[in-house]
Amino acid sequence: MPESTTPNSPEPTTPPVEPTTPTEKMVKESDLLAVKKGLEKQIGDLKTELETKSRLADENYQSLLGERASKEAAEKQLQELQEKAKNLEELEKNLKTSEETREQQSKTMLDQRKQIMTKTYNISLDALEGKSWQELDYMETALKEVGQLRPSGIDGAGGGGGSAAELTAREKMLAGLEERQKSKRR
Numbered sequence: 001m002p003e004s005t006t007p008n009s010p011e012p013t014t015p016p017v018e019p020t021t022p023t024e025k026m027v028k029e030s031d032l033l034a035v036k037k038g039l040e041k042q043i044g045d046l047k048t049e050l051e052t053k054s055r056l057a058d059e060n061y062q063s064l065l066g067e068r069a070s071k072e073a074a075e076k077q078l079q080e081l082q083e084k085a086k087n088l089e090e091l092e093k094n095l096k097t098s099e100e101t102r103e104q105q106s107k108t109m110l111d112q113r114k115q116i117m118t119k120t121y122n123i124s125l126d127a128l129e130g131k132s133w134q135e136l137d138y139m140e141t142a143l144k145e146v147g148q149l150r151p152s153g154i155d156g157a158g159g160g161g162g163s164a165a166e167l168t169a170r171e172k173m174l175a176g177l178e179e180r181q182k183s184k185r186r
Contacts, residue, residue: 110136123169139169142176145183 113136114128121143128136167175 106133121169121172127169139173142173142180143169144176145180146172146176 110133113133114125114131117123117128117136117140118125121140123143128139131139
């Protein structure tokens, strides 16, 4: 019905609205509350899962940082070891060179000593061939004890007795050793 207007009332009157009845499209409030509770529980579960995954990610990140630091330390150590290896190679080369030089000088000195003994004691160079430094020391000691040392620089004359002069170097040495043993027994 159309709005009725009365001359005495300035506002039009509207018919009262009737309460609506539930229809198929409407959802009950209890269902909405149940859905809300379910969603809140899912949100809580997701927050817990997020916190767990964040904590694990932080732990993994810390582990990664530790591994990087270990790797850097290992690389630094490797570099230091490589430098030491180069130094060691140089030292080994120097050692080898030094040993070769020492051997050459020892041989030269031994040859010079043999030459000196040849001139001093009138011994053939062949008799001294293959002798070590220590063996030459023993021989020289034995020859000194039997008196076969020629004084050098005084008059150039040979020293010792006439009978020892005819002896070979070996005989002289053996006689000297024998004389030495006799003197030790006394």
